[in-house]
Amino acid sequence: MADVELLKSKFEYHPDWPKQGILFCDIFPALRDPIAFEMLITNIMSHIFTVTLPRLAESSKQTRINYVVGLDARGFLFGPIIAQRLGAGFVPIRKRGKLPGDCAAATYAKEYGEDLFEMQKNAIPPHSNVLIVDDLIATGGSAAAAGELVRQVQANTVEYIFVVSIPFLKGAEKLDAPEYHLVEMD
Secondary structure, eight states, X not given: XXXXXXXXXXXXXXXXXXXXXXXXXXXXXXXXXXXXXXXXHHHHHHHIIIIXXXXXXXXXXXXXXXXXXXXXXXXXXXXXXXXXXXXXXXXXXXXXTOSOSSEEEEEEEETTEEEEEEEETTSSOTTOEEEEEEEEESSSHHHHHHHHXXXXXXXXXXXXXXXXXXXXXXXXXXXXXXXXXXXXXX
């Protein structure tokens, strides 16, 4: 897994940010390196084509991803690229008050506070297959809220995809679909 080690070597860590006791994993340095960024996207796409889509084909008549949902804000960096490579639409999930029109809403707790996510209700038709993408899963609160929004519009979350996971926080246990990540942090 040399590609994962390269990605890890690019990350920077910031203790006590955004508050005391949090070790913040900054993935932006990896995005500044075009080779590392492409390896990240290629790794995710390889997983989707070799694991996600075959698993979907086994469990459903519909065998394509219709939409990729990106969480505010770092999911916006990967989601559109993944959606484009899949021939799928991209839908942003934003923090409260950032989207116009009729929105579905879900509250979530995160390791350093509480927030509310919104998604436009007409963005995803019922019964669509959806991937949810974000940079990191810690406690799983924001990802679970995104899954709740997908359920509210009667769509199907096929998988959650993250760059980084912090497994000891057990965030994946809150999710209603399989989870995939590239890098694990202690």
